[in-house]
Amino acid sequence: MNFFHLALVLLLLSFICAPVGSCIEQERLTLLRFLAELSPPHDNGQLAASWRNRTDCCTWEGIICDVDGAVTEILLASRGLEGRISSSLSELTSLSRLNLSYNSLSGGLPPELIFSGSIVVLDVSFNRLGGELQEVDSSSSDWPLQVLNISSNLFTGAFPSTTWEKMSNLVAINASNNSFTGHIPSSFCISSLSFAALDLCYNQFSGEIPAGIGKCSALRMLKAGHNNISGALPDDLFHATSLEYLSFPNNGLQGTIKLVIKLSNLVFLDLGGNSFSGKVPESIGELKKLEELRMDHNYISGELPSTLANCTNLAAIVLVSNKFTGDLAKVNFSNLPNLKTLDLCTNYFTGTIPASIYSCSNLTWLRLSFNKLHGQLPEETEKLKSLTFVSLSYNYFTNITGALHILKSLRNLTTLLIGGNFMHETIPQDETIHGLENLQVLGINDCALTGKIPSWLSKLKKLELLLLYNNQLSGPIPTWIKSLNYLKYVDLSNNSLTGEIPTSLTEMPMLRSDKIADHSDPRLFRMPVFVAPSLEYHTANAFPKMLNLGNNKFSGVIPMEIGQLKALLSLNLSFNNLHGEIPQSASNLKNLMVLDLSSNHLTGAIPSSLANLHFLSNFNISYNDLEGPVPITGQFSTFPTSSFAGNPKLCSPMLLHRCNSAGAAPVSTIPTKQYIDKVVFAIAFGMFFGVGVLYDQIVVSRFFG
């Protein structure tokens, strides 16, 4: 018996035996009609069972009635509801609040619910509702609707415009995270004096910010980030002086920001990811309530005005990737005691780190990388005990020994990136460097540092990422490396390291874990374009397990034990002095995507079992002394001939040197299943290494920056 029949039976039964309850009979039938349109019924079974159990609908789950037994609220968020929203709900003439958020409802939103004579709060956010929203076709302007939340659905088409002129009670509209197109309407405040919040972010709105918003004298929050809005901030906007929260990130806005200071109630300002230019006005200091200032990824130039220090409530200043110049010391940071985030990465700031910063004792995130700062790290840095993230990379800082001795006292530090400084200094070997025991990420790359890999690193027991590439470090890889239980991303490339590849490296716990890495793990594929400090804690997880020893002076053979590093995604041993054969055990590295053994002195045949590495998509053994047939099955059918160049004794139908029939590798066609796997893989790989534009570009310069 399907639910509809059941409902009918119940309905008939209820005529016979319903006691005189407080529920109005007509409304009970309306609710049952609503229930019946949810489908398929068995998925809504729990709710149905609860409602079926009792005839008095005022006692049903999610239903609230007034004293007269009229339904006033339907609160059914997160009930796993599917199917359509019945327009019959508009017959509940006392219904003032309808909350169906966080379900899986589909179909359209019945216009009768927006233009209902009673509904004040309508929340259908986080469903799968779609289609276009129609303009209302009525002359009445008395609709009681105050709050409309249709966020995170699948709505398309132009956003209604004239409709809002008729809504004199509107307070908040949230249409974020849909696919609305066209212009932002200007009509919200034509008849409503109480309109306070508008959220249109994550849509496809285009055109300019309309004049008319300035009439919204009660508007406190305006969000329209992640659209395609262009033009300048209109003068009219600056009449909306109640605005506390103004957020337009990732649009195509341009012009200057000088009038923003008229919005003297601003608490949060985000204009990041646009094309704003010009200077930050001196008058910025008038924004006394400002807590967050985000203007990253624009073309803003000039100095940071000293008056910024008058915004004494600032907790976050994010100016990444602009054209700021001048000495930071102009700003007296000691007037900003609440500052937690200071991100000035990728600008042209000069001078030294301003001494006044050391009184911001709540500072947790400090990024000054990619500027032109110089000098030594002052001892006062020790006062910034809350710091968890510090990046000073790619400036002109000097005295790495002093810097590490100062930074070691920051017990809460988890990420330290100081690469691209300290040119040609010697890495301190000093055993007294201790205290960085919470460090998870350490980058001292691109410094041309000399010396050995220092033993104080062995005390960083929580280390996950170690970046020492592009230095001139010498000596062997220390055996204690296997005692770093969380280390999983090691880049020692382009140094002068010598000795054999130690077997201790093949005992690193994170790289051995033979739990097959889940290649569909979204964390892996969401290659980080870390611009937002809030992403800081997700970093280490997002990195692949990698070992890069390329471009050193390692000698000896590739140890057979290398096959134990089953978790590795990328292994690079290129440009060393390795000889001997490629160990058969390499075919145990089932997760490998990148294998680069090029430019060594390897001999012997390519193990045919390497063709079983299904994820391998970047393979390079060029410039060795390998011989015999190149496997042509599996992933090998996809590698370019350049992968094998410079091995005159290799043969393959694809290479100049053809195999004679005795040595010929068997030809096989790719079975369909395998082919599909490959396509899937190619996409995954593209996301993994492509979106990341390889670590060196995005990750290293943006995040490790």
Ligand SMILES: *[C@@H]1O[C@H](CO)[C@@H](O)[C@H](O)[C@H]1NC(C)=O
């Ligand atoms: C129906 O009512 C009975 C008795 O009142 C109760 O034990 C049962 O849990 C109810 N079922 C639902 C689904 O509410």
Ligand SMILES: *[C@@H]1O[C@H](CO)[C@@H](O)[C@H](O)[C@H]1NC(C)=O
């Ligand atoms: C609707 O319910 C959800 C979940 O309980 C809640 O987060 C949301 O604030 C409610 N909506 C309104 C407008 O009250």
Ligand SMILES: *[C@@H]1O[C@H](CO)[C@@H](O)[C@H](O)[C@H]1NC(C)=O
């Ligand atoms: C929908 O938006 C309204 C108004 O902004 C808000 O009160 C409500 O909490 C939101 N609902 C959810 C589920 O976030």
Ligand SMILES: *[C@@H]1O[C@H](CO)[C@@H](O)[C@H](O)[C@H]1NC(C)=O
């Ligand atoms: C709108 O809804 C989104 C969730 O989809 C939420 O994150 C946002 O805070 C809401 N905006 C307002 C103004 O309530």
Ligand SMILES: *[C@@H]1O[C@H](CO)[C@@H](O)[C@H](O)[C@H]1NC(C)=O
């Ligand atoms: C947008 O909506 C989708 C689907 O409901 C949801 O998974 C996602 O988290 C939402 N995004 C934001 C930024 O709220």
Ligand SMILES: *[C@@H]1O[C@H](CO)[C@@H](O)[C@H](O)[C@H]1NC(C)=O
């Ligand atoms: C954004 O708008 C510009 C015009 O302002 C247009 O040329 C461009 O195609 C739009 N981009 C998208 C993704 O809609």
Ligand SMILES: *[C@@H]1O[C@H](CO)[C@@H](O)[C@H](O)[C@H]1NC(C)=O
């Ligand atoms: C900033 O504060 C100083 C005093 O602390 C004052 O002299 C100056 O006028 C203020 N500037 C602005 C723009 O408020």
Ligand SMILES: *[C@@H]1O[C@H](CO)[C@@H](O)[C@H](O)[C@H]1NC(C)=O
């Ligand atoms: C910075 O401000 C603090 C506190 O307001 C003050 O004591 C100090 O003298 C100022 N420093 C400079 C260089 O103006």
Ligand SMILES: *[C@@H]1O[C@H](CO)[C@@H](O)[C@H](O)[C@H]1NC(C)=O
């Ligand atoms: C630092 O933050 C804490 C908690 O957020 C706050 O109580 C304290 O006043 C802040 N310190 C300063 C100097 O503002």
Ligand SMILES: *[C@@H]1O[C@H](CO)[C@@H](O)[C@H](O)[C@H]1NC(C)=O
């Ligand atoms: C260091 O981190 C711990 C744990 O997160 C926290 O309780 C403590 O307050 C932090 N110390 C400082 C000085 O911020």
Ligand SMILES: *[C@@H]1O[C@H](CO)[C@@H](O)[C@H](O)[C@H]1NC(C)=O
């Ligand atoms: C480097 O810094 C340390 C500690 O601050 C200091 O003792 C030492 O003199 C500095 N070295 C140079 C060359 O300036």
Ligand SMILES: *[C@@H]1O[C@H](CO)[C@@H](O)[C@H](O)[C@H]1NC(C)=O
């Ligand atoms: C190798 O590192 C040195 C610094 O030690 C640097 O000058 C050089 O450009 C690096 N080579 C490559 C290929 O990155």
